[in-house]
Amino acid sequence: MSTHFLKAQKKSIAVFLIFCALYIPFLTAQTDDIPKIVDPVTDMTNTLKRSEYYELRRQIIQFEDSTSNQIVILMIPSLAGNEIRDYGIRILEKNRIGQKGKDNGVLILVAKDDRKVSIEVGYGLEGVLTDAICDQIIRNEIRPRFREGDYFGGLSAAITAIMQVTKGEYTTEKKSNNNSDWIGVLFIVGVVLFATLASFRRRHYSISSHGYKRHDDWWWWGGGFGSGGGFGSFGGGGGGWSAGGGSFGGGGASGSW
Secondary structure: OOHHHHHHHHHHHHHHHHHHHHHHHHHHHHHHOOOOOOOOEEEOOOOOOHHHHHHHHHHHHHHHHHHOOEEEEEEEOOOOOOOHHHHHHHHHHHHOOOEOOOOOEEEEEEEOOOOEEEEEEEHHHOOOOOHHHHHHHHHHHHHHHHHOOOHHHHHHHHHHHHHHHHOOOOOOOOOOOHHHHHHHHHHHHHHHHHHHHHHHHHHHHHHHOOOOOOOOOOOOHHHOOOOOOOOOOEOOOOOOOOOEEOOEEEEEEEEEO
């Protein structure tokens, strides 16, 4: 083994060790800046009044007791440059909101100074608390109140909406008819195209019967039609509350005000 090769190997090892020395503390810092959630309402911004904190907490615990669905509110000053959905996922990965096996947790994350909010939804609730409904709750329930400085009102309205959604009582926005119109147009175009191709194919067959070669499969792709083969002044009160080990898959929505 040459001296040059040994020097190159030592240099590579030295670079790797330097990289580890610099990067590992960074990863640790990334983990340490994720708050540990020990209460369903955690306000790290000193925004909520004590009475507001207790009211939100009462609503959430009452809902959890009756359904086992777990809602958590976390208010932080800033995202420190992080994207809110990514930061929300990191919070969920550390705290495991929701019941184990049911994955029925919901996180409402508010970054006050950044004027951003997100709703993160556990696997078990994604079927009812869809991305579109989360977006609607942010736009219709949270944003207007937050813009008026009514943080308690926005959070309370969001909680109420989430409860209603899980009970099938929340009125969702009707989808625009534009998509239906386009589907109708495409269907008509498809019928006309099919009829034209079928007519051309019949003419092609007629010509071939008079002595020209017939090519039956020129437009039958693959042999025919069919299917292809969601701590500051308040929070941390405890009272026996704890996250249960839920899992999340990225469902939810975010917005600003």
